[in-house]
Amino acid sequence: MNVLKVILATLLASMVFSPSFFEASSPLQMKIDEAPVGAIVEIDAGEYEETLVISKPITLVGNGEVRIKSCEAEPVIAISGEDVTLKKITVEHCGYEEEDTAIYITGSNHRMEELIIETRRYGVKLDQANGVTIKDSEIIGMKRGNGIDLWQSNQNTFEALRIASVSDGIYLEQSNENLIYKNNLENSRYGMHLMYSNDNVLRDNLSSSNITGTMLMETERTTVHGNAFLANKNSVNAQGLLLYEAYETEVIENEFISNRIGVYIEKAGNNHLESNKIRDNFIGVQMKNASDNKITRNTFVGNVNEAQAIESSKNEVNQNYWDAASKVDVDGNGESEISYTADPYFLTLTTDVPEYQLFFQAPGLILLQNLLKSPPEQLLTDSAPLMEMTMEVEKETSSSLGLWVMSIVMIGASFSLFIIGRKRR
Amino acid sequence: MKRNRFNLFGLAIIILLLAACGNDEVQPVDINEATDTCEVCNMQVANDQHATQIVLENGKSMVFDDVGCMYEWISNNSDEKKTAFVRDYHDKEWILVDEATFVYNPSVKTPMAYNMISFKDTASAESFAAENEGSTVMTANELADHSWERNQEMMEKHKMEDHSHSHSEEMDENHNEESENHSDSHEANHDDESHE
Numbered sequence: 001m002n003v004l005k006v007i008l009a010t011l012l013a014s015m016v017f018s019p020s021f022f023e024a025s026s027p028l029q030m031k032i033d034e035a036p037v038g039a040i041v042e043i044d045a046g047e048y049e050e051t052l053v054i055s056k057p058i059t060l061v062g063n064g065e066v067r068i069k070s071c072e073a074e075p076v077i078a079i080s081g082e083d084v085t086l087k088k089i090t091v092e093h094c095g096y097e098e099e100d101t102a103i104y105i106t107g108s109n110h111r112m113e114e115l116i117i118e119t120r121r122y123g124v125k126l127d128q129a130n131g132v133t134i135k136d137s138e139i140i141g142m143k144r145g146n147g148i149d150l151w152q153s154n155q156n157t158f159e160a161l162r163i164a165s166v167s168d169g170i171y172l173e174q175s176n177e178n179l180i181y182k183n184n185l186e187n188s189r190y191g192m193h194l195m196y197s198n199d200n201v202l203r204d205n206l207s208s209s210n211i212t213g214t215m216l217m218e219t220e221r222t223t224v225h226g227n228a229f230l231a232n233k234n235s236v237n238a239q240g241l242l243l244y245e246a247y248e249t250e251v252i253e254n255e256f257i258s259n260r261i262g263v264y265i266e267k268a269g270n271n272h273l274e275s276n277k278i279r280d281n282f283i284g285v286q287m288k289n290a291s292d293n294k295i296t297r298n299t300f301v302g303n304v305n306e307a308q309a310i311e312s313s314k315n316e317v318n319q320n321y322w323d324a325a326s327k328v329d330v331d332g333n334g335e336s337e338i339s340y341t342a343d344p345y346f347l348t349l350t351t352d353v354p355e356y357q358l359f360f361q362a363p364g365l366i367l368l369q370n371l372l373k374s375p376p377e378q379l380l381t382d383s384a385p386l387m388e389m390t391m392e393v394e395k396e397t398s399s400s401l402g403l404w405v406m407s408i409v410m411i412g413a414s415f416s417l418f419i420i421g422r423k424r425r
Numbered sequence: 426m427k428r429n430r431f432n433l434f435g436l437a438i439i440i441l442l443l444a445a446c447g448n449d450e451v452q453p454v455d456i457n458e459a460t461d462t463c464e465v466c467n468m469q470v471a472n473d474q475h476a477t478q479i480v481l482e483n484g485k486s487m488v489f490d491d492v493g494c495m496y497e498w499i500s501n502n503s504d505e506k507k508t509a510f511v512r513d514y515h516d517k518e519w520i521l522v523d524e525a526t527f528v529y530n531p532s533v534k535t536p537m538a539y540n541m542i543s544f545k546d547t548a549s550a551e552s553f554a555a556e557n558e559g560s561t562v563m564t565a566n567e568l569a570d571h572s573w574e575r576n577q578e579m580m581e582k583h584k585m586e587d588h589s590h591s592h593s594e595e596m597d598e599n600h601n602e603e604s605e606n607h608s609d610s611h612e613a614n615h616d617d618e619s620h621e
Contacts, residue, residue: 196538196575217466218575235459235460237460237467244467264467266467
């Protein structure tokens with residue numbers, strides 16, 4: 001009996017003391033709390049299941065493979081104050097609640113480098129955070145919640161990030177003067193999504209296979225320079241770049257390739273599209289209720305529809321290269337004397353009855369289009385199309401050899417049928 | 426004779442039943458997140474409490490990601506015959522716009538920042554308003570006169586604060602205070618959602 005009592009007592013004791021035991025197994029937060037301001041805290045390799053709160057300027061560096069994981073309602077790492085640096089850490093949030101966030105940042109001048117963030121909902125939330133840099137990192141989600149989500153956060157830098165399978169790769173709301181540079185955004189709803197945000201710069205990013213490459217809504221003075229928008233076509237509503245109530249946007253030297261719509265502009269004004277390569281899209285540029293935009297020196301090659309405009313007026317369209325235009329240059333100034341007109345007839349027809357898309361390029365429809373001309377103020381007309389492209393457009397030559405071989409084999413096969421048929425007689 | 430009368434009676438019932446079938450009400454369709462975009466602002470419509478819908482007389486249904494977008498469409502197309510639906514903030518049930526109660530609160534986040542949410546009964550709208558400061562309870566009729574101001578104004582204010590950030594400490598304190606308010610209301614929203 002006594003032995004039993006002793007065993008029971010030890011069991012009880014272990015249960016009573018276990019909370020302190022758990023606390024001891026949360027060494028990271030203790031390390032952080034003990035570290036003096038400005039210290040560099042190294043984390044040994046391993047998996048840590050806990051949530052961290054950092055509110056003073058310290059640096060956290062992973063030494064080897066460090067994974068910090070939590071499925072709780074709180075963020076895995078919550079950062080506030082100033083000058084907090086995280087480096088070489090994998091952060092995983094495994095919760096499925098709507099607002100679950102891997103890293104929550106407020107305050108200013110924090111740096112996140114070489115992180116891998118795995119999340120079921122949000123990746124990084126910046127809530128009134130300024131001067132934060134996030135670079136060389138990766139954010140992978142489950143198409144619910146944004147990769148990086150900014151709310152009233154200004155002058156932050158996002159560089160060399162790979163963000164995939166989230167709702168919006170980088171989402172800005174009421175956030176100004178941020179720089180988004182050399183990121184790779186893919187397989188998400190929107191690559192970059194700006195709302196009510198001004199003076200932001202999107203440079204040299206690659207946005208591919210999203211529903212919309214980039215969406216600018218209610219923005220002013222956004223710079224979109226040197227980005228590539230590729231294959232944003234997997235949804236019936238897909239497009240490379242969408243400007244909705246966006247003003248004074250500079251869209252320069254970007255590539256829009258293989259999207260459903262290259263650039264879609266609605267209710268937007270004073271935007272400037274120059275020197276963009278718009279290739280192999282279903283519709284190159286589409287405008288709706290848009291006025292006072294300037295589209296110049298772009299190269300349109302291989303689009304099913306080059307440009308369409310409905311209820312849009314006073315847009316300045318000139319000196320673009322259109323591969324479908326009939327061009328004659330009499331005075332040799334490099335500009336065609338024949339203006340090129342994109343007729344919105346097909347689009348107007350299909351807006352109310354989408355089934356009419358079946359008649360795309362049907363001879364009857366082209367006849368109708370020529371008979372029932374759209375009112376001139378609805379046309380998108382390039383007054384002086386260029387004779388030459390404004391940039392190099394790589395020609396697909398690789399497949400031509402295959403095409404020749406295929407043709408010769410087919411010709412041979414069909415001739416052999418003739419020969420065999422004759423012999424039988 | 427008796428048998429005949431019985432047949433007539435049966436026929437009458439069948440006719441009545443058929444008539445009842447033809448008189449079906451307009452029903453909202455489910456949101457398809459993969460393909461549905463807002464008729465006004467082109468954004469993908471999430472299958473959540475903010476989604477709204479209009480069904481036209483010819484059966485065509487249009488969805489909106491925010492009740493503000495729907496009212497923009499209504500004001501541009503006031504001559505169309507339509508049935509408008511919104512959803513309950515808590516259980517996402519579709520309700521006719523005229524039967525819903527609305528709460529306007531500038532700190533409630535909605536997809537297009539119109540800051541308006543809808544409830545199927547007045548009681549839950551009022552309790553939400555009581556829990557969240559700065560709320561205004563509205564009926565569908567009052568909504569028609571609403572200015573549909575987006576949080577743009579809030580943004581302008583914030584911008585001003587930002588600029589004076591470096592100049593004065595006082596402003597900085599105000600700023601922090603506002604940030605606390607913001608996170609408070611946010612948590613309140615979150616709690617509400619987790620009750621579902």
